[in-house]
Amino acid sequence: MRLRDHQIEALAAIEAAAAAGEQRMTVVSACGTGKTLIAQQAAQRVAPHGAALVLMPTKALVTQTGHRGLALGVCSLSQTESGLSPSEGVMTRYPRAIARAMRVGGPVTVFATYDSLHHIQDAHDFHGLAPWDLVIADEAHRTCSAFGDGWGTIHDDAAVPAKIRLYMTATPRVWDTTAPDELVPFMERIPLATMDHREIFGPTVFELGMAEAIERGILADYQVVMPIVDDEDLHSILAERRPGTSAHHDRLRNAALQIAVLRAIAENGLRRVLVFHNRVALAEAFAASLPTTALEVGGELRIENLWSQAIHSQQSADWRRDLLDDFADPGRACAVLSNVRVLNEGVDMPDVDAVVFGAPRYSVIDAVQAIGRGLRQPPGARKKTTLVIPVYLRRGADVADLLEDSAFANLVTLLQALRSHDESFMDRIALPARSRSATAAGRRAIHYARPERAAQLARALGLELTVPAIGTWEQAHAAAAAYRTISGHLDVPTDYTDPDGFALGECLANFRLRLLLDRLPAEQKQVLDQLGMLWTAPAPTFESMLEHARAWAAVHGHLLVPVKEDIGGHRLGRWLATQRRKANTGRLPDSHQRQLEAIDPHWNTSWPQDWQRKYLRAKALVHATGWRFSSHSYNHASREDRAIMDWISKQRLKFFGLEEGQQDLLLQLGIPPLPDGVYYDSSYDPERHAFYGGLGHAAVALFMSRDGGCTRVWEAPGSTVG
Numbered sequence: 001m002r003l004r005d006h007q008i009e010a011l012a013a014i015e016a017a018a019a020a021g022e023q024r025m026t027v028v029s030a031c032g033t034g035k036t037l038i039a040q041q042a043a044q045r046v047a048p049h050g051a052a053l054v055l056m057p058t059k060a061l062v063t064q065t066g067h068r069g070l071a072l073g074v075c076s077l078s079q080t081e082s083g084l085s086p087s088e089g090v091m092t093r094y095p096r097a098i099a100r101a102m103r104v105g106g107p108v109t110v111f112a113t114y115d116s117l118h119h120i121q122d123a124h125d126f127h128g129l130a131p132w133d134l135v136i137a138d139e140a141h142r143t144c145s146a147f148g149d150g151w152g153t154i155h156d157d158a159a160v161p162a163k164i165r166l167y168m169t170a171t172p173r174v175w176d177t178t179a180p181d182e183l184v185p186f187m188e189r190i191p192l193a194t195m196d197h198r199e200i201f202g203p204t205v206f207e208l209g210m211a212e213a214i215e216r217g218i219l220a221d222y223q224v225v226m227p228i229v230d231d232e233d234l235h236s237i238l239a240e241r242r243p244g245t246s247a248h249h250d251r252l253r254n255a256a257l258q259i260a261v262l263r264a265i266a267e268n269g270l271r272r273v274l275v276f277h278n279r280v281a282l283a284e285a286f287a288a289s290l291p292t293t294a295l296e297v298g299g300e301l302r303i304e305n306l307w308s309q310a311i312h313s314q315q316s317a318d319w320r321r322d323l324l325d326d327f328a329d330p331g332r333a334c335a336v337l338s339n340v341r342v343l344n345e346g347v348d349m350p351d352v353d354a355v356v357f358g359a360p361r362y363s364v365i366d367a368v369q370a371i372g373r374g375l376r377q378p379p380g381a382r383k384k385t386t387l388v389i390p391v392y393l394r395r396g397a398d399v400a401d402l403l404e405d406s407a408f409a410n411l412v413t414l415l416q417a418l419r420s421h422d423e424s425f426m427d428r429i430a431l432p433a434r435s436r437s438a439t440a441a442g443r444r445a446i447h448y449a450r451p452e453r454a455a456q457l458a459r460a461l462g463l464e465l466t467v468p469a470i471g472t473w474e475q476a477h478a479a480a481a482a483y484r485t486i487s488g489h490l491d492v493p494t495d496y497t498d499p500d501g502f503a504l505g506e507c508l509a510n511f512r513l514r515l516l517l518d519r520l521p522a523e524q525k526q527v528l529d530q531l532g533m534l535w536t537a538p539a540p541t542f543e544s545m546l547e548h549a550r551a552w553a554a555v556h557g558h559l560l561v562p563v564k565e566d567i568g569g570h571r572l573g574r575w576l577a578t579q580r581r582k583a584n585t586g587r588l589p590d591s592h593q594r595q596l597e598a599i600d601p602h603w604n605t606s607w608p609q610d611w612q613r614k615y616l617r618a619k620a621l622v623h624a625t626g627w628r629f630s631s632h633s634y635n636h637a638s639r640e641d642r643a644i645m646d647w648i649s650k651q652r653l654k655f656f657g658l659e660e661g662q663q664d665l666l667l668q669l670g671i672p673p674l675p676d677g678v679y680y681d682s683s684y685d686p687e688r689h690a691f692y693g694g695l696g697h698a699a700v701a702l703f704m705s706r707d708g709g710c711t712r713v714w715e716a717p718g719s720t721v722g
Contacts, residue, residue, distance in 0.1 A: 013206040024165045024202030030210040031170040050133030052109045074112035099127035114151040131161035140167035220385040258293045260390040262301040270353045273336045278359040283310040283338040312340040354386040479504045487568040496569025559600040
């Protein structure tokens with residue numbers, strides 16, 4: 001298998017450390033970056049003619065590695081249970097057999113589970129097993145004493161003697177869940193497990209974190225999606241710590257989770273989804289009924305021919321492999337695989353678009369494994385993985401209330417797991433990325449757009465937020481002052497960039513976060529206050545957008561804002577288009593309609609907006625020049641003014657084919673119809689035609705409205721009405 005650049009770098013670092021005499025060393029490489037291949041190559045390079053022991057946390061990892069060329073496997077699986085032929089690898093659990101196999105000499109690699117480590121120790125103690133040339137501890141964070149598995153024996157050179165120990169992990173630190181609420185403001189959380197002890201783990205000779213792996217295209221970028229389940233009747237069941245004990249409760253939980261998954265699939269275009277459960281019965285029920293639910297929901301959530309299966313430890317190894325092959329089938333439009341503690345650390349499987357956390361509670365380790373599973377991708381794929389965390393919220397509560405809600409405990413666990421992979425995750429979620437370059441990781445969705453929420457989460461997680469610098473204070477002040485001068489306020493959208501390219505919206509969000517974290521100098525706050533700084537970022541409301549509409553109308557005299565037009569970053573054109581759609585379908589409240597009409601009575605005409613725009617240009621021409629319908633003025637006009645004069649002539653000609661409101665607007669400018677225009681009237685009236693024909697072009701034009709309710713009079717200059 002061809003090595004990738006980062007694997008070559010890691011192996012070079014390992015060889016250099018071994019050559020320098022290091023007896024213990026650590027390699028940190030994010031999940032999905034190929035640590036198993038690095039371990040295999042390290043064994044061949046550091047101990048090319050000797051004995052290497054590779055320790056792994058699961059039996060599945062041992063047998064999986066066997067398919068790549070195994071000499072000896074030590075775990076509780078029999079030869080038959082392993083699915084390996086003797087030529088692929090001999091399975092044993094007997095210390096005497098282990099020692100005898102190692103006496104053959106030559107390069108030999110033994111793969112064993114940590115749980116079988118006592119067999120290795122017995123082979124040393126009672127059967128004369130020689131020291132190892134190299135011991136590799138995979139998923140080495142699991143050997144920390146905090147996990148209480150007894151796997152720390154691997155650190156003891158008396159129990160397992162070795163010339164060199166290589167520790168490999170993706171998560172050198174794993175954080176615990178929340179502290180009691182009353183202690184949260186006063187605690188700086190410490191990791192549940194850490195590999196910072198150099199005397200045990202040696203120096204870190206190579207490190208590739210998640211953020212760097214994403215930037216280099218080795219791992220998928222990620223986004224966090226939190227579909228809300230807020231039915232009050234379901235909440236106590238969905239958010240309880242223990243799964244429901246009745247079939248009724250299980251069905252409710254199942255239905256709510258299925259809707260959350262289908263919504264995430266529909267809204268994010270997901271094709272291959274992995275759902276993590278913690279009970280086999282619930283996983284099987286979820287998988288069996290999901291296709292039916294996908295057909296019954298209708299609308300955008302409906303999916304036909306949805307592939308849905310469950311995978312768990314009660315199935316045979318062959319059956320599980322067949323399921324993974326089916327799940328990987330590229331011909332499937334959408335596939336959902338429900339997993340119960342099978343696809344754990346390091347197990348090979350197809351890359352996925354999304355990982356869904358389906359159980360109401362997780363251990364940090366379970367969550368770490370699940371998150372790492374979703375970040376794998378083929379070389380150069382540049383995909384984005386979606387982490388779906390259903391949030392169960394009481395009806396009427398706001399997402400901001402999560403910190404006070406029992407369901408927040410699960411969210412904290414999952415975010416702590418994410419932190420174990422990527423310590424920069426909170427900054428990357430709380431604020432948008434500053435870089436706009438094509439090579440940088442894509443901008444994250446702003447899931448905590450309110451900085452106060454980011455600060456609360458940081459405190460609850462014991463995080464020290466690193467607030468990224470965005471320009472200098474002088475640049476920020478100048479940009480904010482210029483925006484205030486032009487707009488009259490500092491209600492700046494987060495994604496707004498000013499004409500000079502300064503990210504003012506991000507900068508002001510940065511200042512809000514600094515204030516909440518007590519990192520904003522008092523003099524800077526005072527200056528920002530003088531400019532009218534909004535310290536709580538306001539969400540766009542009808543009233544706030546109406547103020548922007550008034551400001552536009554004050555300058556332009558109307559509300560015919562182009563759809564793509566934005567005002568200081570506020571998408572006013574798009575907002576007005578939405579209000580028009582609501583008005584035309586009867587969904588705009590009367591009070592909103594009246595407020596918009598007070599700004600511009602013709603903000604939502606029944607005739608085309610293009611006609612209204614040209615009318616406004618005609619109105620400006622008439623008012624500016626006092627223009628009347630003469631050939632002299634036409635010949636001396638500019639090209640733009642001639643176009644408007646031509647348009648006016650066309651309106652006079654087809655006057656009686658226009659809507660009544662359009663006719664009124666033309667009359668207000670003193671623009672009469674041409675008598676010939678009667679021929680273009682779809683409701684031709686012979687009597688009216690004769691009347692206009694007798695008066696001629698320069699005569700007084702007089703007619704009755706069609707409903708007979710009023711009389712309209714047009715008088716040409718110099719004419720009289722008799």
